[in-house]
Amino acid sequence: MLKLPVTDYTENVADYRVVSNVKPGYLRPLLPSSPPTDPEPWSAIHQDIESKILPGITHWSSPRFMAFFPCASSYPAALAEIYSNAFNGAHFNWICSPAVTELETIVMDWLAQALGLPECFLSGGSTHGGGVIHGSISESLIVNMAAARDRYLASVTAHLPPGSEEKEEALWNLRSRLVALGSSGTHSSTKKVAQVLGVRFATIPVSEADGFSLRGEALAATIENLRARGLEPFFLTATLGTTDVCAVDDFEGIAQALKPTFDTSRDIWVHIDAAYVGAALVLEEYQHLAKAFSSFHSISFSPHKWFLTTFDCTAVWVRHRSWLVQALSIKPPYLRNQFSDDELVTDYRDWQIPLGRRFRSLKLWFVMRSYGISGLQKHIRNGVDLAESLEDKIDSRRDIFSVFTPARFGLITIRINGESEQQINDRTEAVYEAINTAGEFYLTATVVNDKFAIRVCTSVTKVEEQHVQRMFDVLVQTAETEIAKGHKWLECNL
Amino acid sequence: MLKLPVTDYTENVADYRVVSNVKPGYLRPLLPSSPPTDPEPWSAIHQDIESKILPGITHWSSPRFMAFFPCASSYPAALAEIYSNAFNGAHFNWICSPAVTELETIVMDWLAQALGLPECFLSGGSTHGGGVIHGSISESLIVNMAAARDRYLASVTAHLPPGSEEKEEALWNLRSRLVALGSSGTHSSTKKVAQVLGVRFATIPVSEADGFSLRGEALAATIENLRARGLEPFFLTATLGTTDVCAVDDFEGIAQALKPTFDTSRDIWVHIDAAYVGAALVLEEYQHLAKAFSSFHSISFSPHKWFLTTFDCTAVWVRHRSWLVQALSIKPPYLRNQFSDDELVTDYRDWQIPLGRRFRSLKLWFVMRSYGISGLQKHIRNGVDLAESLEDKIDSRRDIFSVFTPARFGLITIRINGESEQQINDRTEAVYEAINTAGEFYLTATVVNDKFAIRVCTSVTKVEEQHVQRMFDVLVQTAETEIAKGHKWLECNL
Numbered sequence: 003m004l005k006l007p008v009t010d011y012t013e014n015v016a017d018y019r020v021v022s023n024v025k026p027g028y029l030r031p032l033l034p035s036s037p038p039t040d041p042e043p044w045s046a047i048h049q050d051i052e053s054k055i056l057p058g059i060t061h062w063s064s065p066r067f068m069a070f071f072p073c074a075s076s077y078p079a080a081l082a083e084i085y086s087n088a089f090n091g092a093h094f095n096w097i098c099s100p101a102v103t104e105l106e107t108i109v110m111d112w113l114a115q116a117l118g119l120p121e122c123f124l125s126g127g128s129t130h131g132g133g134v135i136h137g138s139i140s141e142s143l144i145v146n147m148a149a150a151r152d153r154y155l156a157s158v159t160a161h162l163p164p165g166s167e168e169k170e171e172a173l174w175n176l177r178s179r180l181v182a183l184g185s186s187g188t189h190s191s192t193k194k195v196a197q198v199l200g201v202r203f204a205t206i207p208v209s210e211a212d213g214f215s216l217r218g219e220a221l222a223a224t225i226e227n228l229r230a231r232g233l234e235p236f237f238l239t240a241t242l243g244t245t246d247v248c249a250v251d252d253f254e255g256i257a258q259a260l261k262p263t264f265d266t267s268r269d270i271w272v273h274i275d276a277a278y279v280g281a282a283l284v285l286e287e288y289q290h291l292a293k294a295f296s297s298f299h300s301i302s303f304s305p306h307k308w309f310l311t312t313f314d315c316t317a318v319w320v321r322h323r324s325w326l327v328q329a330l331s332i333k334p335p336y337l338r339n340q341f342s343d344d345e346l347v348t349d350y351r352d353w354q355i356p357l358g359r360r361f362r363s364l365k366l367w368f369v370m371r372s373y374g375i376s377g378l379q380k381h382i383r384n385g386v387d388l389a390e391s392l393e394d395k396i397d398s399r400r401d402i403f404s405v406f407t408p409a410r411f412g413l414i415t416i417r418i419n420g421e422s423e424q425q426i427n428d429r430t431e432a433v434y435e436a437i438n439t440a441g442e443f444y445l446t447a448t449v450v451n452d453k454f455a456i457r458v459c460t461s462v463t464k465v466e467e468q469h470v471q472r473m474f475d476v477l478v479q480t481a482e483t484e485i486a487k488g489h490k491w492l493e494c495n496l
Numbered sequence: 497m498l499k500l501p502v503t504d505y506t507e508n509v510a511d512y513r514v515v516s517n518v519k520p521g522y523l524r525p526l527l528p529s530s531p532p533t534d535p536e537p538w539s540a541i542h543q544d545i546e547s548k549i550l551p552g553i554t555h556w557s558s559p560r561f562m563a564f565f566p567c568a569s570s571y572p573a574a575l576a577e578i579y580s581n582a583f584n585g586a587h588f589n590w591i592c593s594p595a596v597t598e599l600e601t602i603v604m605d606w607l608a609q610a611l612g613l614p615e616c617f618l619s620g621g622s623t624h625g626g627g628v629i630h631g632s633i634s635e636s637l638i639v640n641m642a643a644a645r646d647r648y649l650a651s652v653t654a655h656l657p658p659g660s661e662e663k664e665e666a667l668w669n670l671r672s673r674l675v676a677l678g679s680s681g682t683h684s685s686t687k688k689v690a691q692v693l694g695v696r697f698a699t700i701p702v703s704e705a706d707g708f709s710l711r712g713e714a715l716a717a718t719i720e721n722l723r724a725r726g727l728e729p730f731f732l733t734a735t736l737g738t739t740d741v742c743a744v745d746d747f748e749g750i751a752q753a754l755k756p757t758f759d760t761s762r763d764i765w766v767h768i769d770a771a772y773v774g775a776a777l778v779l780e781e782y783q784h785l786a787k788a789f790s791s792f793h794s795i796s797f798s799p800h801k802w803f804l805t806t807f808d809c810t811a812v813w814v815r816h817r818s819w820l821v822q823a824l825s826i827k828p829p830y831l832r833n834q835f836s837d838d839e840l841v842t843d844y845r846d847w848q849i850p851l852g853r854r855f856r857s858l859k860l861w862f863v864m865r866s867y868g869i870s871g872l873q874k875h876i877r878n879g880v881d882l883a884e885s886l887e888d889k890i891d892s893r894r895d896i897f898s899v900f901t902p903a904r905f906g907l908i909t910i911r912i913n914g915e916s917e918q919q920i921n922d923r924t925e926a927v928y929e930a931i932n933t934a935g936e937f938y939l940t941a942t943v944v945n946d947k948f949a950i951r952v953c954t955s956v957t958k959v960e961e962q963h964v965q966r967m968f969d970v971l972v973q974t975a976e977t978e979i980a981k982g983h984k985w986l987e988c989n990l
Contacts, residue, residue, distance in 0.1 A: 008582035058595025062585035088502035091556035101552025138850030178668035356632030
């Protein structure tokens with residue numbers, strides 16, 4: 003491996019304060035107000051990286067970063083990006099660089115196999131599905147939701163004469179009643195995309211008793227209720243590993259609930275958001291979770307989270323690739339070339355919003371080859387095990403903590419005990435704020451069904467048992483201080 | 497500068513056949529059908545890059561790449577990407593890495609100044625505008641068109657009571673009549689985005705006599721016509737440098753045509769697509785073109801085309817940043833942090849579709865500092881001059897060529913002479929096909945108002961006068977052969 007200045011940073015990332023503590027607006031006074039007329043030497047730029055940029059960086063690869071979900075880079079991925087930048091181009095069709103298109107198809111098939119996805123998502127599968135790399139889950143959602151909308155509008159109005167005023171009227175009437183669905187645990191990106199596309203969004207409730215998993219019955223009830231109001235549910239985001247608590251939706255139940263309309267004109271498109279936990283499907287013990295996906299329409303998973311693939315890289319599969327192409331293809335003369343016209347090749351620009359595309363498959367390819375599936379399994383298992391280790395520790399101090407949601411896929415959520423829901427919430431929030439203020443660790447919190455919980459995510463690559471132990475010690479110490487504060491306050495009031 | 501294996505490629509790119517000549521499907525038989533279980537050594541991967549990937553690369557930085565528009569990388573940009581990957585993170589809000597947000601605001605202000613944009617697009621300007629980096633022009637279009645739609649719907653229905661059935665009815669009625677506008681030279685991405693957002697798209701004609709520039713009168717006539725049919729034009733993409741012939745729309749005329757509704761409830765949002773030619777605004781002699789932009793709403797320009805900034809990087813400015821935030825903001829609890837809540841900082845996730853973001857401002861910063869504005873001016877002027885040099889050569893052979901559109905911003909379009917429009921088209925297409933088949937150069941063609949023309953773009957960084965001379969010689973030789981063929985065919989028919 004080459005010795006780059008940046009490897010010093012990567013190797014020593016644990017030495018930095020995990021979250022930047024600059025003040026808002028810190029950078030502007032440090033830089034000129036306009037660009038230089040004359041070239042500056044590299045030494046000046048490099049010095050500014052060290053003195054002005056580094057202090058404003060929050061270190062996502064630090065072993066004390068246990069917030070959000072990870073954003074895991076690796077040397078193989080970083081090296082692939084160097085090649086990708088050397089082979090720089092817009093790559094919007096096959097001839098723009100055949101390797102860019104073809105490697106993407108192959109690598110997406112590799113990845114589908116590694117995760118145990120149903121064969122309908124392979125490029126050579128029975129339903130003419132396939133995979134594409136997007137930049138984000140949001141992009142995958144906008145593409146799939148738009149395709150779902152167009153497919154739904156077309157199938158529901160299929161009986162009306164094309165181009166007729168009657169059809170036009172029916173289409174606009176339908177459009178005004180479309181509803182995209184998600185659970186209260188669904189990531190906000192589905193709601194944002196519905197807002198961008200100008201369709202309604204409805205939230206299906208989930209309960210603590212069900213582990214915050216979206217159940218088939220709740221889905222069926224919401225659909226019935228919406229239809230009774232004259233609305234048209236057409237799209238659902240179901241989640242493998244929700245952002246707040248890593249809940250897994252009840253895929254079998256969802257498939258069952260949607261069976262009556264499956265493949266009919268009112269088929270509801272189900273998109274699986276496996277942004278973070280998709281990586282865990284590389285472990286055979288979790289692959290049963292993907293079995294029901296054959297009843298669904300599209301899947302997205304972001305290897306840039308936990309799969310050692312430098313940001314950004316979101317893998318997206320669809321059961322029928324024609325659904326995307328029908329929604330997104332527009333082909334003016336200056337983009338034509340013989341091979342595309344003959345449909346011998348995939349034009350990925352018709353599977354995504356942007357025209358141009360980066361050579362992102364290279365980093366997935368480098369990662370899968372450099373680690374091998376066995377190496378990736380080891381990496382994922384490490385994150386899973388560390389959260390379970392933290393759960394054991396938390397369990398040993400039931401006098402101060404309760405596990406809100408158990409360790410699942412490297413994420414555990416916890417609360418500080420108290421005498422009322424209000425006191426539990428207040429104490430948990432106070433402990434959370436105190437830990438982040440101290441700055442040794444970086445955590446995020448969540449509020450689910452009005453309950454405040456601290457999220458601890460142990461899946462950053464550099465996290466080891468020693469960091470989990472230290473995290474636990476900090477939690478105990480901070481919680482004890484907080485509980486003692488409460489006692490003192492009570493004493494003062496006596 | 498570091499010596500990387502990829503620098504060999506960059507330095508010697510002229511040695512490769514400019515367009516890959518692999519056959520569709522070449523790569524699959526060369527690779528295993530599934531990912532490896534065990535790790536592979538770097539040497540194996542590196543060897544595959546050379547033997548399997550390189551043959552499938554089309555060389556966008558070759559001095560014989562005169563197709564499309566360029567996709568210009570540079571060492572400073574590539575180096576910035578290495579740092580950006582080291583500081584890997586999702587960076588979706590300020591605290592995720594304050595430097596990522598703050599450098600972007602500063603660098604977008606630098607860039608706006610370098611291009612001579614009106615002050616309303618600066619972050620500290622009078623209208624609270626500002627800039628953001630997107631991944632593509634398409635993304636900038638979807639964001640701005642959605643914001644334009646929401647603003648239009650809100651303003652036209654502002655008089656109706658919020659939440660009333662009457663308002664809801666009016667909103668859906670309006671939605672069904674919205675029309676986005678472009679000229680026949682507008683890039684297809686506007687039409688695609690309208691399709692994704694589910695709004696109509698109307699094309700305004702342009703004429704050869706006007707140099708294929710969209711005129712204010714034509715716009716006014718289209719708007720009048722649409723309104724007479726009960727439709728609601730709400731968005732226009734105007735272009736600085738169309739993809740086909742680098743036409744510049746008549747910005748003053750457009751501003752004049754829209755004056756009657758400017759800042760009224762039926763204000764039509766004008767987005768300036770300066771994807772490629774935006775780079776040329778760094779030359780003072782072109783900055784007068786940006787004067788009228790103060791009457792418009794948003795601008796996008798892709799530094800990844802001609803501005804030496806590795807793909808992808810699209811700079812987007814808006815006159816009022818609140819327009820974007822209102823259309824795109826959704827803030828669940830787990831994304832909150834004190835500084836964002838206090839509005840002391842910019843949350844760029846509310847200016848774009850995706851949540852996460854790369855540290856793209858770093859490469860713009862490195863490029864502007866490493867070259868200085870003077871270096872960038874020199875680079876741009878070189879591309880401009882080379883097309884003018886080709887035009888002089890073409891002019892010297894009026895017996896075989898005619899200039900279809902003159903050299904503008906490094907692009908010239910030409911046609912082969914003939915006795916009828918049909919013969920001109922046929923000969924031009926034949927010459928175009930013959931040159932691409934020969935493979936020494938890579939060109940694209942266009943069809944504008946039924947006229948087939950060859951595009952020659954001279955703005956790839958490595959293009960020099962010697963390559964332009966050779967391009968001209970190849971054009972002459974190929975055209976003469978084609979014309980001779982025609983004569984022979986005539987003789988045979990005698």
